[in-house]
Amino acid sequence: MGKSFADDDMIRVHEHDFDMASEYQRLRQLNANNGAVVLFVGLVRDFNQNSQLNGLFLEHYPAMTQSALVNIVKQAKEMWPLGNVTVIHRVGHLCINDQIVLVGVSSQHRHAAFAGAEFIMDYLKISAPFWKKELSDAGDVWVEAKSSDNEAIKRW
């Protein structure tokens, strides 16, 4: 179990969709020492700060996104004995019910895998350079950062 970002850890940012089943199979097959895989997928909801949404537009800072996500994964690996980590985040136009983000973590035991996945999502929410705009018939509105997201990281 390495503490730093490994060659077979994976971070991807792109417009196209991802397939959770194949990401699971990849994590499952990377290392036979791992007895647990936790996968989280975030979806576009049909309501948020605006009432009825048609979808989202996601912008990011390409030159910074990769390093910000690598740093989050490194921090998680310092806190728990994690196997491999996969982080996939989509950008561009997304529709209701589309997949936005995937965090996958393998580990020898379930506790580290659950905690590592939650930690990575919590820090992604407050420190990875992505910005969401909600698209609706009433107009397009940039999403405001939530103070609850800043509160969420205090438990770590």
Added chain:
Amino acid sequence: MLSILFFGQLRERLNTERLTVDISTLVKPYTVASLFTYLSDKGLHWEELIRADNCLVAVNQTMATQNTLISADDEVALFPPVTGG
């Protein structure tokens, strides 16, 4: 030249995605604060948005503060709090 990038709502409200600035036009010492002073002089709208409490800044893709030193060819990005995930 310094590259100044703007993202999210800040990019939209300033109607500016990218600026280049000759560092010698800033007040010494060259810091994020002196760049902010330069940008604030571009107009009231700029001053209000850049001085807002929630305006974040990164220098060469690392989060920075007003005291962070900048050099001639750095990339400085200004953006609102992030909302990914």
